[in-house]
Amino acid sequence: MSSNARAGRPSRLTRNLSAKIASVPMMLTAVVIFLGGTLWTVIYSFTSSKLLPRLKFVGLDQYERLWSAPRWLVSIENLAIYGIFSLIFSMVIGFVLAALMDQKIRFENTFRTIFLYPFALSFIVTGLVWQWLLNPEHGIQSVVRAMGWAGFEFDPLYNSSIVIYGILIAALWQGTGLVMCLMLAGLRGIDEDIWKASRVDGIPMWKTYLFVVIPMMRPVFVTTLVIIASGIVRVYDLVVAQTSGGPGIASEVPAKYVYDYMFQAQNLGQGFAASTMMLITVAIIIVPWAYLEFGGGRKRV
Amino acid sequence: MKKTAHLAEVPASWEAGPRGARPRRLLSTRTIVVYGTLFVAAAYYLLPLYVMIVTSLKGMPEIRLGNIFAPPLEITFEPWVKAWSSACTGLNCDGLSRGFWNSVMITVPSTIISIAIASINGYALSNWRFKGADIFFTILIVGAFIPYQVMLYPIVIVLREIGLYGSLSGLVIVHTIFGMPILTLLFRNYFAGLPEELFKAARVDGAGFWGIYFKIMVPMSLPIFVVAMILQVTGIWNDFLFGVVFTRPEYYPMTVQLNNIVNSVQGVKEYNVNMAATILTGAVPLLVYFVSGRLFVRGIAAGAVKG
Amino acid sequence: GHATDLEVTHWWTSGGEAAAVAELAKAFDATGNKWVDGAIAGAGGTARPIMVSRITGGDPMGATQFNHGRQAEELVQEGLMRDLTDVAERGKWKEIIRPASLLDSCTIDGKIYCAPVNIHSWQWLWLSNAAFEKAGVPVPKNWDELVAAAPALEKAGIVPLAVGGQPWQASNAFDVLMLSLAGKDTFLKVFGDKDTEAAAGPDMAKVFKAADDARRMSKGTNVQDWNQATNMVITGKAGGQIMGDWAQGEFQLAGLKAGEDYSCLPGLGVNEVIATGGDAFYFPLLEDEEKSRAQDALAETLVDPKVQVAFNLKKGSVPVRGDVDLAAANDCMKKGLDILAKGNVVQWTDQLLSADSQKQKEDLFSEFFANPSMTPEDAQKRFVQIIATAE
Amino acid sequence: MTSVSVKDLRLSFGQVTVLDQLNLDIQEGEFLVLLGSSGCGKSTLLNCIAGLLDITDGQIFINGRNVTWDEPKDRGIGMVFQSYALYPQMTVEKNLSFGLKVAKMPKGEIDKRVARAAEILQIGPLLKRKPSELSGGQRQRVAIGRALVRDVDVFLFDEPLSNLDAKLRSELRVEIKRLHQSLKNTMIYVTHDQIEALTLADRIAIMKGGVIQQLADPNTIYNAPRNMFVAGFIGSPSMNFLKGEIALGAGGRPVFVTEGVSFSLDGYNAGEVLAPGRKVVLGVRPEHVKVDEPAGASGEVHKAVVDIEEPMGADNLLWLKHAGHTMAVRTAGSRRFSPGTTVRLSFDMTLASLFDAETEERI
Amino acid sequence: MTSVSVKDLRLSFGQVTVLDQLNLDIQEGEFLVLLGSSGCGKSTLLNCIAGLLDITDGQIFINGRNVTWDEPKDRGIGMVFQSYALYPQMTVEKNLSFGLKVAKMPKGEIDKRVARAAEILQIGPLLKRKPSELSGGQRQRVAIGRALVRDVDVFLFDEPLSNLDAKLRSELRVEIKRLHQSLKNTMIYVTHDQIEALTLADRIAIMKGGVIQQLADPNTIYNAPRNMFVAGFIGSPSMNFLKGEIALGAGGRPVFVTEGVSFSLDGYNAGEVLAPGRKVVLGVRPEHVKVDEPAGASGEVHKAVVDIEEPMGADNLLWLKHAGHTMAVRTAGSRRFSPGTTVRLSFDMTLASLFDAETEERI
Numbered sequence A: 001m002s003s004n005a006r007a008g009r010p011s012r013l014t015r016n017l018s019a020k021i022a023s024v025p026m027m028l029t030a031v032v033i034f035l036g037g038t039l040w041t042v043i044y045s046f047t048s049s050k051l052l053p054r055l056k057f058v059g060l061d062q063y064e065r066l067w068s069a070p071r072w073l074v075s076i077e078n079l080a081i082y083g084i085f086s087l088i089f090s091m092v093i094g095f096v097l098a099a100l101m102d103q104k105i106r107f108e109n110t111f112r113t114i115f116l117y118p119f120a121l122s123f124i125v126t127g128l129v130w131q132w133l134l135n136p137e138h139g140i141q142s143v144v145r146a147m148g149w150a151g152f153e154f155d156p157l158y159n160s161s162i163v164i165y166g167i168l169i170a171a172l173w174q175g176t177g178l179v180m181c182l183m184l185a186g187l188r189g190i191d192e193d194i195w196k197a198s199r200v201d202g203i204p205m206w207k208t209y210l211f212v213v214i215p216m217m218r219p220v221f222v223t224t225l226v227i228i229a230s231g232i233v234r235v236y237d238l239v240v241a242q243t244s245g246g247p248g249i250a251s252e253v254p255a256k257y258v259y260d261y262m263f264q265a266q267n268l269g270q271g272f273a274a275s276t277m278m279l280i281t282v283a284i285i286i287v288p289w290a291y292l293e294f295g296g297g298r299k300r301v
Numbered sequence B: 001m002k003k004t005a006h007l008a009e010v011p012a013s014w015e016a017g018p019r020g021a022r023p024r025r026l027l028s029t030r031t032i033v034v035y036g037t038l039f040v041a042a043a044y045y046l047l048p049l050y051v052m053i054v055t056s057l058k059g060m061p062e063i064r065l066g067n068i069f070a071p072p073l074e075i076t077f078e079p080w081v082k083a084w085s086s087a088c089t090g091l092n093c094d095g096l097s098r099g100f101w102n103s104v105m106i107t108v109p110s111t112i113i114s115i116a117i118a119s120i121n122g123y124a125l126s127n128w129r130f131k132g133a134d135i136f137f138t139i140l141i142v143g144a145f146i147p148y149q150v151m152l153y154p155i156v157i158v159l160r161e162i163g164l165y166g167s168l169s170g171l172v173i174v175h176t177i178f179g180m181p182i183l184t185l186l187f188r189n190y191f192a193g194l195p196e197e198l199f200k201a202a203r204v205d206g207a208g209f210w211g212i213y214f215k216i217m218v219p220m221s222l223p224i225f226v227v228a229m230i231l232q233v234t235g236i237w238n239d240f241l242f243g244v245v246f247t248r249p250e251y252y253p254m255t256v257q258l259n260n261i262v263n264s265v266q267g268v269k270e271y272n273v274n275m276a277a278t279i280l281t282g283a284v285p286l287l288v289y290f291v292s293g294r295l296f297v298r299g300i301a302a303g304a305v306k307g
Numbered sequence C: 001g002h003a004t005d006l007e008v009t010h011w012w013t014s015g016g017e018a019a020a021v022a023e024l025a026k027a028f029d030a031t032g033n034k035w036v037d038g039a040i041a042g043a044g045g046t047a048r049p050i051m052v053s054r055i056t057g058g059d060p061m062g063a064t065q066f067n068h069g070r071q072a073e074e075l076v077q078e079g080l081m082r083d084l085t086d087v088a089e090r091g092k093w094k095e096i097i098r099p100a101s102l103l104d105s106c107t108i109d110g111k112i113y114c115a116p117v118n119i120h121s122w123q124w125l126w127l128s129n130a131a132f133e134k135a136g137v138p139v140p141k142n143w144d145e146l147v148a149a150a151p152a153l154e155k156a157g158i159v160p161l162a163v164g165g166q167p168w169q170a171s172n173a174f175d176v177l178m179l180s181l182a183g184k185d186t187f188l189k190v191f192g193d194k195d196t197e198a199a200a201g202p203d204m205a206k207v208f209k210a211a212d213d214a215r216r217m218s219k220g221t222n223v224q225d226w227n228q229a230t231n232m233v234i235t236g237k238a239g240g241q242i243m244g245d246w247a248q249g250e251f252q253l254a255g256l257k258a259g260e261d262y263s264c265l266p267g268l269g270v271n272e273v274i275a276t277g278g279d280a281f282y283f284p285l286l287e288d289e290e291k292s293r294a295q296d297a298l299a300e301t302l303v304d305p306k307v308q309v310a311f312n313l314k315k316g317s318v319p320v321r322g323d324v325d326l327a328a329a330n331d332c333m334k335k336g337l338d339i340l341a342k343g344n345v346v347q348w349t350d351q352l353l354s355a356d357s358q359k360q361k362e363d364l365f366s367e368f369f370a371n372p373s374m375t376p377e378d379a380q381k382r383f384v385q386i387i388a389t390a391e
Numbered sequence D, E: 001m002t003s004v005s006v007k008d009l010r011l012s013f014g015q016v017t018v019l020d021q022l023n024l025d026i027q028e029g030e031f032l033v034l035l036g037s038s039g040c041g042k043s044t045l046l047n048c049i050a051g052l053l054d055i056t057d058g059q060i061f062i063n064g065r066n067v068t069w070d071e072p073k074d075r076g077i078g079m080v081f082q083s084y085a086l087y088p089q090m091t092v093e094k095n096l097s098f099g100l101k102v103a104k105m106p107k108g109e110i111d112k113r114v115a116r117a118a119e120i121l122q123i124g125p126l127l128k129r130k131p132s133e134l135s136g137g138q139r140q141r142v143a144i145g146r147a148l149v150r151d152v153d154v155f156l157f158d159e160p161l162s163n164l165d166a167k168l169r170s171e172l173r174v175e176i177k178r179l180h181q182s183l184k185n186t187m188i189y190v191t192h193d194q195i196e197a198l199t200l201a202d203r204i205a206i207m208k209g210g211v212i213q214q215l216a217d218p219n220t221i222y223n224a225p226r227n228m229f230v231a232g233f234i235g236s237p238s239m240n241f242l243k244g245e246i247a248l249g250a251g252g253r254p255v256f257v258t259e260g261v262s263f264s265l266d267g268y269n270a271g272e273v274l275a276p277g278r279k280v281v282l283g284v285r286p287e288h289v290k291v292d293e294p295a296g297a298s299g300e301v302h303k304a305v306v307d308i309e310e311p312m313g314a315d316n317l318l319w320l321k322h323a324g325h326t327m328a329v330r331t332a333g334s335r336r337f338s339p340g341t342t343v344r345l346s347f348d349m350t351l352a353s354l355f356d357a358e359t360e361e362r363i
């Protein structure tokens, strides 16, 4: 009986074959597009490619030029400011709204729809609307001035030093609804008994949120962070629609630098070098996290 | 004896004391804070929509004179008509209408295919884990952070090589690729949250990879499919870059017309037409939200929130 | 043969531009083919990447607009563009197209790859007569007078010089100042020969000084698009604008009359030279025989004298051939034609500089115009660097 | 003195009234167990007492004070939850002290109380750990500690042990009993585990559909259940119910008859007259039936056939066919019976129960 | 004939080896229960047999066929899960027939099998309902039905009853037992409930840390546990363990001595020589101690003090202080003892167990 032994062991490759076949599109995308595209980009960032990609290597020239370009430096700085504030504000606003929505309020559906609807609109639309609202001649400034505060100044889109905050306002308008939804879902997942325990303990609600509930929502915050952060790195449309990077270069962002240099300046090499820098930044933040979160170490969720 | 003592001490306050539900002042501080904040926030979120609608109903002279928040003195639907059917880009003066069906033609297959592929990925990743699957998934997630613009060139090359550049299928592939990271993440988390025993039971019953997927998993996953559908419809409908780079004019989606209308300035900006065009373009995703918003939150709770 | 659809992409979407394109389409349709319009709004910066992607992606359009110069150079080298030499020879383009430099820009390795459609001159100062009247000062005759009139305009609540927010406007305003104030020689030395010494020299310092004035005068423009800035001049909200001849189309469309309602000063009224930049159509190499024939037909149509006139009148630009009758031309256009006839022409930056250098220059000047804390000296230093690495 | 007193309590969730006209007095130092099946309103009642639910009508007194409108923290109660509800990111020590700190208690006092709770519950070595580093039993001990440090008069437990495995459950049960014996606080304990109820309670309140069916000490509940619900709910396996009627037996004494088999009722202590012909249900607990042993007082002998045998170690459970009923009988674990054999049964009527077939109330 | 046979099974999840060198033979028609505490690898073993986990090394035979690399569906097994794992969107009927349809069985045959299963399990009236419209017990019955229709030789149960409440659990336990008696299939049943194990099993395999500690019939497991783990695991409350050593008593017969108190070992059936001075542990089950009854064979009498009394209805559990140990003793539910009273105990050594203090193996 034990003689027909281990012969029947099927080969590793054909086990789970359907799953492997079904995953082919994913593998192709991951390998060809994301990995291949990235490699391709990195390789061509060392060339002097202009309009068309050509393998004329020039070493680190493109990088040297990149890091001496004032516009790139401004872009990086803007991204940092925008990123930090947008992370903080969307988390805080999203969480506060979710916490309010979680108070067994009336009209919950209505409020949720109101907070969420901007997410249905594209950045182009968002940018356009807020450009219009923030326009000093038509928008909020002119209305406030018309009401009597002649000295009122609110023209973020035309003021180099605060233009990035003007973009932030629009971005938050568009994106906090989703964050609110994520947070709300997270709050709904908190054990009812925790609330009861803290009430019996006499802990004020805000302290319960701060010291008990928020720490319990780590996974939600992580997911939210991924979604917001990926949006931040990619921010482009909104800037184009709202300010086109202006005034001057005051609201430029890295993704726009990449696009402009690749296509408008017809200097692919420069664009690729900038892309590579963005990729490296992303990778430094993401890869260890993604590995911990999804990689081999951890078990099924 | 104890009992009498107790009876003697209580009755005085017995009937008089608090009874029934805790009294609630209609406007407790808490209520004021909660609703106050919510209403202020709601105003912030609604203001742009209000301005858009009001502006789109005004004539140009009124816009030039008045303040943006003032309701229209004289309601006109002309901007809407113009935006829909006669605004010009270059030589084409048929407004957004020509892009509408293109958008539908792009959005429907792209949404379906991208969701189909991502849900199968998520299913394979959570139930049929094979060696190396996690590596691909990790790459995919990192891919979610790559700016689209960066990938534009490689994708142009890939599509050219497989001969799909400029066709509708090419565009569908592009949308599928860029929807894949987040959708796969959503589906993977959702499927991982379903009881594993269900999967095992189906295997014992002899159902294979596809049998389990179609007969067991899909029917149980309405909420997450709704979330994915909303995300994709919004994303694809609103897309401008891919629509214009990977297709030709006869397939240009509505957003291209929107961009053209908004950016083709003829003398002064026709804000009313722009706003009408903006609302018209956003109408489809907005509608999808209003109709299925409730399921959205449920699906998010089921699929996104578990890290 | 029967009608062949030919898709033509371009970024002419403003009022005057669209009217001009309509003329081209009409003429092409008359040849028995069909013009399929592929307008992409948002200026060349938005449109060009899309065009290039389409061509390199293997799904080219029938014809596409580029600024002639170096924008399509590599596409041609890559063999993606159609050789028009036969059409050109048949049409004797070498003889009729004036100035000859236009065709030179279309020529690579002795072969012709594009059909020029117009000459654009950048070097114009457009002035609103009404604005100066309101401010109580005479309409300036040159740049210096405008600078002198600025305080009065400002007092009247008028922006002296409208400069739109798009980077190319600032950059080109500077180029115009440079050609007009420092002269043709310096211009060519710096941009043509990439002479850093000249770029760092005192002549250029003067130009930067003027740019500083322009920056001060432009404060409060607060619009993005060039035609919105033009519109400020049309409505008297701004005193003037440095803009190419296409601005004229907007004045015309608004029903304003040159000389009466608005004035134009070529070369800023200082140095009457105009540059011969312009637009041209390129024809990607197609496999379809019929489409190729339609391409030839379009190329011929574009340089047809009647089409030239109709198109350029609407567009406000100058035809590419000297043998057409421009009686219908207005005041300003006539001034331009005069200068052209005198041969006071120079190559423009599109031809002299790569897109890359142009972009860097745009970055520099859009920053300069938006950021008052950047001194002219700093700007000049960075300018020299750009010239040093320019190709 | 009464420690907790619930008067005419009504509680509705919107349209649904879960508790209605509920009255309950709990003496100081008493250990009261609320027992009932899932959804009967036990947790709801407990939450009302704790002030975690706003009652619709009625009053609640704790230590003679009307606390109907008081906040939970002001009621002098401590509460322990099924899911422990520990604050997951705080150490055990912080979990215990958090409430006190918020109440601005001086540090010295806090430390004293935490130390005392830790000693009582023997969780001293765990103080620096986080809940995720504790076993289920340890977590529940910490949860009890959190109530303990509040130094309250009344402890409320909501199924504190049902997330634990059998072994831990019985261990902690003993500990809670000991705790009560040493602290002498009033304790209200919700469970649906009858063993917990029987072992812990001074009195048990058995609930069904929001109504207290019987409130009595465990012995009474077990041996003299007030109705068939209580009788069937308590005891595992359940009391055997035989449907039949009263008849007149030998000597004119009432007997119980079912399917032609008659049972002497001698020794049964009826509260009412046993009128012949009355439809009744006889309830006999499995351990009150003797198998193959000398007959009892009545001398009556019943024959039955073994259907299934379930040896459970200490006991051996027999499922017998008798008088058309299937009957569970418990014998010592050391005795074995093979299915199919016939055995002799004798019943002890002093421990049986008779119910009216209609009202299901005890007679 | 062996029905299921596991040879040298090893299973690792990455670095962690959960099962190692495991061998198990199950006879045809046997009801084998895998018993062990949480995380000991019971489900893992069951999943290996079912083919739901890829084993790392070893072989699995079912009905003499090497199925090590077969798909679950080809192994001739049916499986029932703790959470029922019914397909929520299908009716009961579809749930039952799904596997058969997948296997492309003719419709007539499917209907026949479903009807039969429905009859056996008495779920006929439920066939058109969805799982969400069923009670827990009904769901589990459907889950069993799903295994039943597959007409397999081997049934695998993974804690099928632990999601049910006590009452339903005991009902379904009886039903499963009856099912086995009528079908006579081989059944492998995972549980951590010892009552289930003791009542259902032909043989019990007690597992700890992936290793089978003892594989024997329930009686042997209960009365002659092979080591202290098994002894302590089975029985509730646990066997009392007294640490002490062997000494020579009156007449040179070995006695057990702890804290100066000596216990006669007369009647204990030792497998080895009881050398004086050997450190041993005496294990006595709570129900094998007699309280205040005539002394047993040895005539020895021990005095103990009642610490806590836990009345549990049918039984009354006493926690006594004796010889420096706390000892659980089970008496009849009708007997009451107040804490603090002194009682006389007598031990029955024929039912006790002696373990080596070092190896913890039975002597």
Ligand SMILES: Nc1ncnc2c1ncn2[C@@H]1O[C@H](COP(=O)(O)OP(=O)(O)OP(=O)(O)O)[C@@H](O)[C@H]1O
Pocket: D013, D016, D018, D036, D037, D038, D039, D040, D041, D042, D043, D044, D045, D192
């Ligand atoms: N927030 C609520 N809204 C509406 N109904 C509720 C709510 N909470 C509980 N109920 C209902 O009240 C009844 C009593 O619930 P409760 O939680 O008190 O039961 P329980 O006896 O504690 O049950 P378990 O043993 O399952 O905990 C149930 O029928 C339940 O459906």
Ligand SMILES: Nc1ncnc2c1ncn2[C@@H]1O[C@H](COP(=O)(O)OP(=O)(O)OP(=O)(O)O)[C@@H](O)[C@H]1O
Pocket: A299, E013, E016, E018, E036, E037, E038, E039, E040, E041, E042, E043, E044, E045, E192
């Ligand atoms: N997929 C997995 N990856 C890694 N380890 C696992 C996996 N599944 C189970 N284990 C580990 O294997 C061991 C045995 O698990 P198993 O589920 O067989 O226990 P069990 O005896 O069934 O327990 P329970 O009574 O809780 O069901 C546990 O320590 C568990 O942590």
Ligand SMILES: [Mg+2]
Pocket: D042, D043, D044, D158
């Ligand atoms: Mg409850």
Ligand SMILES: [Mg+2]
Pocket: E042, E043, E044, E158
């Ligand atoms: Mg298990």
